């Protein structure tokens with residue numbers, strides 16, 4: 327856990343000064359009961375009004391100084407803990423951004439969300455408590471015992487007797503609750519996952535009238551979490567009556583034995599009151615210490631979860647490797663050489679012996695039945711995953727030798743599911759090229775066949791895009807996503823089934839425009855629709871992860887049985903539709 331303190335380095339000043347101020351306040355608090363005893367015994371009992379006023383003034387002054395110390399400490403604690411949380415969150419986010427899809431698949435989104443939110447909140451709380459209580463609470467509990475000895479050593483033995491009993495109760499309480507808190511954190515993960523899935527799929531859930539099932543599922547996960555919390559709460563609920571009982575027994579003993587001593591004149595009434603105050607201070611401070619132990623144990627579980635992510639060595643390092651030709655000027659053949667790929671070391675091959683090359687500036691089609699590995703293949707080009715065996719090269723250089731950032735900049739990728747971000751259309755296009763002018767935006771929209779549509783909107787490029795682009799149709803979203811990918815005229819443009827929501831005519835016009843406007847760009851079109859790939863310079867046919875055909879449309883029609891099957895089935899379907 328302490329290794330994470332490096333993210334709080336900037337707040338050294340607050341972390342050191344905060345506890346010092348809290349310590350000062352504790353010193354004042356420790357002396358207040360003594361002043362109270364003097365006020366009663368020397369002032370009130372003797373009717374010395376002057377003494378009462380003087381002592382009361384000193385007590386008020388001490389309390390005020392104590393209050394100022396507390397406020398300064400709280401301020402330092404909140405500045406340091408919030409700052410620490412922000413630094414840690416940015417470091418974690420930075421790390422997550424370096425992880426390859428393989429690591430992200432293994433971790434899953436929900437646990438990353440929990441680690442970014444509730445785990446870091448837990449660590450922030452621990453740091454705030456460290457500043458506010460870690461010196462104060464032990465100091466007050468030990469200081470109270472010392473002060474009791476200072477007032478009356480024999481009665482102070484009650485403190486020595488009560489202390490271990492109280493510690494044993496707290497120890498058993500913590501032994502039961504700490505492991506439960508670890509379980510709770512895991513259940514929060516499950517809840518985040520369930521809620522994430524439910525919100526992401528809200529439309530599908532409604533379309534399938536599965537609202538009730540989904541509500542039931544969430545209720546089940548929530549109930550599970552509630553049960554775990556209830557178990558902790560049930561155990562913690564015993565704590566208050568138990569500690570109150572011990573406290574009352576201690577106070578009764580002090581009153582009884584103190585009363586005897588007052589009667590024989592060896593102790594004053596004010597001193598009995600001071601002893602009771604010290605007893606309360608000691609026990610309350612011990613409760614705080616036990617809470618601190620719980621907070622730190624939870625924080626230590628959170629710290630190991632955060633450290634786990636921070637310690638992952640990305641399988642695809644982001645740093646610059648060996649000498650390379652700048653990708654920005656790099657144009658050349660993209661080649662797959664005997665590529666095998668599996669998602670997990672123990673899983674079967676998702677791609678086998680893939681071997682082809684694409685000349686710069688040509689159009690390359692990839693087709694094949696569903697699940698044949700088309701999306702998997704194109705995800706290897708920007709190194710979202712690395713090949714298991716074989717190699718991929720760009721202009722003769724293995725892509726593993728190129729800086730990942732530059733490689734990805736050289737590729738415009740339109741994924742199967744178009745993703746737009748909330749903002750304006752212009753802002754979405756500028757994701758593709760930060761300094762894109764209006765002319766460049768309009769040109770990209772024209773190539774992507776959506777210029778007319780954007781110009782027909784009252785606010786044109788300034789039209790607001792809702793989260794996920796929910797105010798646009800599937801086809802409109804796809805075309806905007808294509809415009810965003812091609813705005814910087816990348817050397818390679820990959821359209822992963824990105825034409826599926828377009829009608830045949832628009833699909834054809836778009837491919838025609840791509841050929842004209844991006845003559846030097848290598849365009850890779852992934853589609854199950856033969857019409858989308860049939861004019862490509864080369865077509866790769868995949869089936870169950872294997873390369874079962876490579877050539878032009880006419881070559882494949884004569885040589886590839888699977889390609890013939892796909893063409894035949896689509897023509898048959900066309901005929902059926904025409905008949906209807």
Ligand SMILES: Nc1ncnc2c1ncn2[C@@H]1O[C@H](COP(=O)(O)OP(=O)(O)OP(=O)(O)O)[C@@H](O)[C@H]1O
Nearest residue numbers: 431669676694695696697698699700701702703854
């Ligand atoms: N992240 C992943 N982890 C493990 N296996 C995966 C992952 N993504 C895909 N697969 C598996 O890899 C195989 C190929 O999937 P892929 O998505 O590449 O097919 P596809 O040809 O693009 O299919 P479609 O046309 O339906 O999009 C499938 O068996 C799929 O289950």
